[in-house]
Amino acid sequence: MLSIIKRILGQMKNDKRSLGLLLFAPLLILTLLFFILGDSNYIPQIAVYDMNEKFVAELENHATVILETEKPEAADYLEANDVDALIWADSAGTHIELLEKNSKSVAALEAIQDTTQALQPTQNELIVDYVYETAGDNQLDSLSYVFLGVISFFFVFILSGMSFVRERFGQTLERMLMTPIRRVDVIGGYTLGYGLLAAVQSVVIILYAVYVLQLQVEGSVALCTFVMILMAFSAVSVGALVSIFANNELQLVQFIPVIIIPQIFFSGLIPIDTIPFGLGNLCYLTPIYYGCTALEMIMIQGKGVVEIWPWLAGSVVFIGVLFLANVTALKKYRRL
Structure with missing residues (x-):
């Protein structure tokens, strides 16, 4: 042998x-x-509805911001316009709508988190929802x-x-x-x-x-x-x-x-x-x-x-x- x-x-x-x-x-x-499939220098596109100007100004340092005057339906809007995230706020907290879990949604979430950290806001819950629920960040x-x-x-x-x-x-x-x-x-x-x-x-x-x-x-x-x-x-x-x-x-x-x-x-x-x-x-x-x-x-x-x-x-x-x-x-x- x-x-x-x-x-x-x-x-x-x-x-x-x-x-x-x-x-x-x-x-x-x-x-x-x-x-x-790995990480990249992708700049996410984030639609914003009814957020204060200071938040929007800071978010523009981390992503391409699209201002909306009316709250769109997330499922149709994100898919039809190739937008990575839709964000708005109400009394329950800050809502973040994403199409699915992938590298683009991760980049959008990181941009939003960087913005909130830079502004040092008061306690405001981030409520993240996915239109298509999948597994995996990267x-x-x-x-x-x-x-x-x-x-x-x-x-x-x-x-x-x-x-x-x-x-x-x-x-x-x-x-x-x-x-x-x-x-x-x-x-x-x-x-x-x-x-x-x-x-x-x-x-x-x-x-x-x-x-x-x-x-x-x-x-x-x-x-x-x-x-x-x-x-x-x-x-x-x-x-x-x-x-x-x-x-x-x-x-x-x-x-x-x-x-x-x-x-x-x-x-x-x-x-x-x-x-x-x-x-x-x-x-x-x-x-x-x-x-x-x-x-x-x-x-x-x-x-x-x-x-x-x-x-x-x-x-x-x-x-x-x-x-x-x-x-x-x-x-x-x-x-x-």
Whole structure:
């Protein structure tokens, strides 16, 4: 087993293209997502009705202000005029109407909060309402666990699967199976070899996301890294299993719509309980569900090991089941 691990690490050291795919391609995609969905210098447009002139003057330092002489209906007005917020005051407090929770509404709220802080007003409650109630303040922060889990899983699956296919085409696997080596040792060597490389990728992705892109993590970064490593080993095992049934690299790629894309729907991108016909229960058959759910609980909710242990256990069980499935699938090449 150790010789297999050493050989794989040596091969990958000389395979610059595969190392680039493993380490730098995920960073490029995360960077693009950061610029597309992250914070920006966007100046919000805020409609004001029946607010004092001092407030309006200060608000103009933080946003584009639209003065309204009559109070409009927020739902129709905000959507039709591409306005980010509507603000007015009455005896109950200061009312802020927003279309939905996104980066534009966050910018509008920050402008209003900066204005109220600058004026140092008397106690006046801010009443915030959304026309379309959604979750998340910053789109990248609120869905970071999805992007981290899916991107890591996808690239590890591609790398490990194609590497296994190349091993068969080079007849390395066949020659190895002609020796007395056990199938368990073969799968264990490949899984640990590629798994160690995938673990390095997981550490790089987490550190880059947290300390370079500064994605918000409410819980432990180390625990996030551990979850990512478990997902990486799951991806290696899935790639190995699929590659056994693929006759060439093109066939492996053709498995992506069947193996990878459906799992994305169970990553937290869509609430499981909103998926119709009970299809949400299929999430328990996908390794991405366990990893991304654990990442969400750590990164968004700040949970620890005590709260996420069922999902950690699910990932470990999945790795074990896939390992046994791979060992069994090797009977296709040798019955020992």
